[in-house]
Structure formats: structure tokens, C-alpha cells
Amino acid sequence: MLKVRRVSWIGPLAMLLVACGGSSTSGGTSSNYSGKTINLGAVVSLSGGGGVYGPQQKNGIELAVETINKNGINGAKISVDVQDDRSDKQQSAQVVQTFIQTGKVFGIIGPTLSNSAVAAHPVAQNQRTPIVAASTTGKHIVGDCPYPGGCTYIFRDSLGEATAIPDNVKAAVTKSHPKSAVLFFANDDKFSSDGADIFKQALADNGITIPDGGVLQFSKTESDFKSYVTTARSKNVDLWAISSLGGIPAKIMIEARNQGYTGPFLGGNGLNTYQVSQQAGQQGKGAQSGSAYFVGFNDPTNKSFVDAYKAKYKDDNGNPQLPDQIAAQAYTAVLIYAEAARNANLGFTDIAKDRDSLRSALEKVNIASPLGQFRFTSQHDVHQKVWINAFDGKGGFVNLSSFESN
Secondary structure, three states, X not given: OEEEOOEEEOOOOXXXXXXXXXXEOOOOOOOOOOOOEEEEEEEEOOOHHHXXXXXXXXXXXXXXXXHHHHHOEOOEEEEEEXXXXXXXXXXXXXXXXXXXXXXXXXXXXXXXXXXXXXXXXXXXXXXXXXXXXXXXXXOOOOOOOOOOOOOOOEEEOOOOHHHXXXXXXXXXXXXXXXXXXXXXXXXXXXXXXXXHXXXXXXXXXXXXXXXXXXXXXXXXXXXXXXXXXXXXXXXXXXXXXXXXXXXXXXXXXXXXXXXOOOOOEEEOXXXXXXXXXXXXXXXXXXXXXXXXXXXXXXXXXXXXXXXXXXXXXXXXXXXXXXXXXXXXXXXXXXXXXXXXXXXXXOOOOOHHHHHHHHHHHHOOOEEEEOOXXXXXXXXXXXXOEEEEEEEOOOOOEEEEEEEEOO
């Protein structure tokens, strides 16, 4: 079952898939949960600045719930209550608080944006409730987070920019040997600012210089980038790097091509969704980023996921939709919780105790997923392949190369 905005929903079953996305090596003991429901909450950005990502997350969650409930979890069903935080960090924190205090949830997925995570994650940590970040890629989300009590209840199945951006720059250097760059970023957004810092270091590490005046800062609320692009063009550099969310990267690319820039674009995780690729169109062809996912990944678990997603979701013309990284990570987050719950020996009478048990079981999860074989590091971060993908100019992606993450 799936709850969306606190309305119960039971959709048609997806095509036959393994309940948790593939084989598991988590170990642990399985208990009989017959007749029980494992309730989760998901705080996503269905509107606002993160609205180009949240709907795909909701899709991935819906599909995972259907897939898991076909076979169940030791006899139990899983339910996810999806709530919109409107891309507002205070609303995100409030949704998490409500989930924990009144929702009786075992764990939480989200929020969509790193900027929201800094407000929402400390609430979950303080209330000793597991939370899996399924799209937040900024710095200090897990491991070295600055929250009181640390990050013991915080996990992430989204590839951090600290890994993805350096690999992306490395791939660009191998391909075209750039020597100079400009950098665009939104200075009022954590994700974008974190990405800019990582870009600066990665560029320097690869001998790529940023000229004076080559760091172009703007607000995430701006819509006209003509003057920024004009400044960038005057620097005569080899590549342009962009760290921003929503439709901003596409606007910069379109304006850049209109002004005659013909060189490469490098981006962060903000590029890893079909909406941005579609918005950029032909002007964005070749723009590349480091990603946690490639839809063409030749793996049985991913193929099953893609086929099920295409069967369930259609565009306005009735054509099958393809899942992107955002959908795949949200889908995987539900699989991760299902596998942890299977081995957590839940009692369903003491929610605090069950949350602690689930947290411990999350640390041991090791499953096949659309992202590849997935497990958490000792810092609760991802351990998986990094894909270097590029816009194909038609609203999709092509894969250029891949790296194994540390």
C-alpha cells in the first residue's frame, strides 16, 4: 500500500520482480510479521525549486511499494506516506517532526534537497529515527555532519558530490585536456555552494585554472542569465562548470549557445534528471555529470526496474517514461528499508525499540539494486559505481565512462 499526502492508495501490481530488487547478503534472522504493516514516511519536493526532482522520487517510491508488497516482508506489507515539503527547509523539518510524533513511522526517506536536509535530518537524529537521504548530495550530510549527537540515524543512498564531481572533472580532462574554466553557482543554496567548493578543488587538482572574475555567483531565484554568460564568454576559457538546481543549468546552456559558446559544460547532480536534459535540448548536448545511475546499466535488477517503470508511467502522449537517477535512488531507498526490516526482528509494540533495531539492520544491508550492488560505508554513505553521463540533445542521456567509488 502507498499513502500519498495522507490518502491511502493501492495501485496495480507491477510486473513480477524479486521483492527487494535482487539477491541479498545481509544475513540476520527473519521473524514472522504476518498481518503487520511497516510504515515509512517520505518527505519530498513535489513543488517549489525541487519540483523537477520530487515527482520522480514519488514514482520510484510507488513502484517499490508495489514490487515489495507482491511478496511481502516476512508476511508484512510496507506503506509509505509521501508528503510535499514545497522545497522549504522549515516545512521539511516540520513534516519529519510530524511523521515521528504522530505517524508512528519506523523510518523516513528524504528530504529531496540538501538545503532542506540540514533542517530535517537533525530532527530525525534527535528523535532516534532512521532517515535515508535519497537525493541529497551536498557535503556533511552523513559521517561528518555537524548535528548534536552525530549522524548515527542518518544514511544516504545518493552519490555525494564530493565523489561525483572529481570523477566528472577527471573524465573531462581525459577527454579534452582543458586548461581553464569558469564556474557558475547559486550562492544561496547549500547544494549549489557545496558543489562549487568541490568544483574549485577538483579543477585545481587537475591543473585547470579559473581566471579572475571567472566565478559567477547568482541567486537561485534569478531567471535571466544573459549578463553572467556575457561575462563568462569574455574569459575565453576551455570549459564551463555549473553547480545549481532546477532549470537554471539549462537556462545557462541555452543562453551560452545563443551567445556563441561552443565548448563543453560540466555539471553536478542537478543535471541528473530528464527534465533538465529536456529543458536544455540540443543546446545542452554533451553536458556531462557524475551520476549514481545509468538507465542502460546492463544488469538484471536494473532491467526489471526499467521495464516495470516504463509499464507503469506514461507521458502525456501515452509513451512509456524512463526512470532517471532520482527515481532509481528513491526506489532503492524503499528496497533498503524492506531488507533491513526483514532482518531487524521488529516487535511492532515498542516503536522506539523497533527504530533502533531498524537502524542497526540498515548498517548491514547488502542488496542488488538498480544502482548496482548496494551497501553503506561505515559512515552510512554510498558504496557504488559512478557513471559519467552526458545529455544526448534529445532529452535523454548517454554514458561516457564509469568509475568504481571508494
